[in-house]
Amino acid sequence: MAVFVYAENINGVYKKAAFEAVSYARSVADQTGETVTAISVNPTDSSDLLYKYGASNVINIKDEGLKNFSAKAYAQAVKEVADGNIIVFPHTTDASSIAPMLAVMNGYSLITNVLEAPESVAPLQVKRRAFSGKGFMYAKAEGTGVIITVSQNAFGVKENPVSGSEEVKELSVANEDTKVISHEQSSGKLDLKEAEIVVSAGRGMKGPENWGMIEDLAGVLGAATACSKPVSDIGWRPHAEHVGQTGKSIAPNLYIAVGISGAIQHLAGVNSSKTIVVINSDAESPFYKSADYGVVGDAFQIIPALTEKIKALKG
């Protein structure tokens, strides 16, 4: 039997989270001695992109009715083609909406927010995020069927090229309970949860008019921008940028926090970052306790200077 993996795409284009999920599925399959079959709904990207991470079979679901997302209809579609007892999903918004529905449809166990390759596969036992990043849980699946959602940027994208083959499955899943009325996608902006580098700023920036320098720094680093909760509450930045316990939890390779105090609720969403840099005018800011590198000083001077120096490094 195969290990199945849901390869999520946006408008036909595979997400980085899809490659990460395939990489993860590959490591599970290495443990079970099986192959990896990736499932995608209406992709336009080439399946070669999935073979590269270890999927030796790709099932492309073609279904006009699935042009618009519906958790239930997508779960039904995946159910129709996934014929294995381990199914891997990325922990994106869409995939983590499909996974619980599919788990119930199949009577499978569901382990979400998974951080590492399984410690064992029969029974499946794996480390997952819990207590909003303040702890870890080792979860064990009961029964034989199990669905996993992999926390973004935790396992990483790992190349593992195989020669693969593609199969097209025409479906027409009923999708009548929900109807998409409008869809707004800001183009060209890096997805915060997928970004390898995130530049984040807090109330220390004094006002929304000062975010230009944060965006400039993010620009030279190829980073996404984020903010603390009060900043989005006041409306300086959109809600979607708020990271922390009640916002998004992220795990980039580099998190640069500017003018953020480092309250426990903020840390809960960012302490899985691999490297943390804190820039704050207050030497007593609690954030330094959770940082790898710290600079005490005025962000209004430091950020433009740092941007210039990184620009110079990048040539």
Add this chain to the structure above:
Amino acid sequence: MKILVCISSVPDTTSKINFTADKSAFDKNGIQWVINPLDEFALTKAVKLQESQGATVTVINVGDAVTEPVIRKALAIGANDAVRVNLDPKDSYSTAKEIAAVAQNGGYDLILCGKESLDYNGGSVPGMVAQLLNQPFVNASVGLDINGTEATAVREIEGGKETISVKLPAVIAGQKGLVDEKDLIIPNMRGIMSARTKPLQVVEATSSEVKVQGVSYDSVPPRAAVKMVSPDNLDELVRLLHEEAKVI
């Protein structure tokens, strides 16, 4: 219109998270319990629909007697009544099954949840409830309007938003944005007094089937001591990030 709001009782956000000496369980000693912050958005939304549409709001919690103060707080915020399923839940599935069992008989038009509970971060109960009831499901909702037998929900997607119309009954999992942070209801004296006399029904669990076991727990290891860099020596910071951390 009848609304069911799912409430989970979680450690207060500033709680230090400790595990028992053998690491087999979360140590509940000395924990202050609060309504899961994401559920508060759902509850406030329900109370607003109660005001604007004459809806009745029932809160449901799957938990042992320890969760009753949190349920009373939800009643003080404005729910009409409450159900507690007497079970210390062990996984998302057992929780979802009990909620679905209560919902099945209640004839609710709308089930509102928080998209994730901030203790075990499962993010699974709402979708499971929807599937168990065979109802549509909208996750990560940041806006909701009700029009007769139809809801218009806005959901967050990566890098944007999507507006969807949903046939009721449905399950909607909300987050910040479902209502504004500033509109979250803080119970007043009248609310607290009236909550004491509002009906809180306790029902027994239908089963004890569990699909996922928490075998052990661990704390997050501390980071190595921070390296401080002078603001006058940003070249050094760039060097450290480039050569030592290798992240730029």
